[in-house]
Amino acid sequence: MRILLVEDEPKTGVYLRKGLAEAGYVVDWIEDGITGQHQAETEDYDLLIIDVMLPGQDGWTLLQNLRRTRSTPVLFLSARDDVVDRVKGLELGADDYLAKPFDFVELVARVRSILRRGKPRESTMLQVADLALDVTRRRATRQGDIILLTAKEFTLLWLLMRKEGEILPRATIASQVWDMNFNSDTNVVDSAIRRLRSKVDDAYEPKLIHTVRGMGYVLEVRGSASC
DSSP states (O other), rough: OOEEEEEOOOOHHHHHHHHHHHHTOEEEESSHHHHHHHHHHSSOSSEEEESOOOSSSSSSHHHHHHHHTOOOOEEESSOOOOOOOOOOHTTTTEEEEEEEOOHHHHHHHHHHHHHHOSSOOOSSEEETTTTTEEEETEEEEEEEEEEEEOOHHHEEEEEEEHHHTTBBBBHHHHHHHOOOOOOOTTTHHHHHHHHHHHHTTSSSSSSSSEETTEEEEEOOOOOOOOO
């Protein structure tokens, strides 16, 4: 389970990241609201833990902006413990609100409770043009032809199709598919894209997987020309 922690107080951030990691979670820690929103919108997390008073933009604004595109569960963690603040957080779309100071055991219990509810169920079928991906059966087809994919190729195709029309930087692909930090000296992403193209695009029109030079890759319908 991946958690994004947006907390500007260093002592609290270190404490929470260490404690949640020991509880079995992968935690990314961001210290300002603007970067936190960007991270929440470009990476996939199971839960966001957000402070209200943040530099750049406050937690209220972060959540309002996030809810336009994402339904990721959110737990507010804030020293603002008035009833008005708690109600505001919940009305903006937070799943829970915990006031500081807090007991770490209670925080973990609330995290587990939110995660048990799960994210809204996503479609088990993805389709772009004549390319279809059955997530449940883990099967890809194009023009009715079954495409044999390795586990990583399937995950890569799922990511590209799920983010149809969105340019994905190599760093994002490396993080999501291989759970690794992207190193510009390695060509693991480019090599995987080439292999996937050979199966998904080479024998078919229109081409769907495109290179956006200097930025990354995108899966979308552009017509007969391919980048």
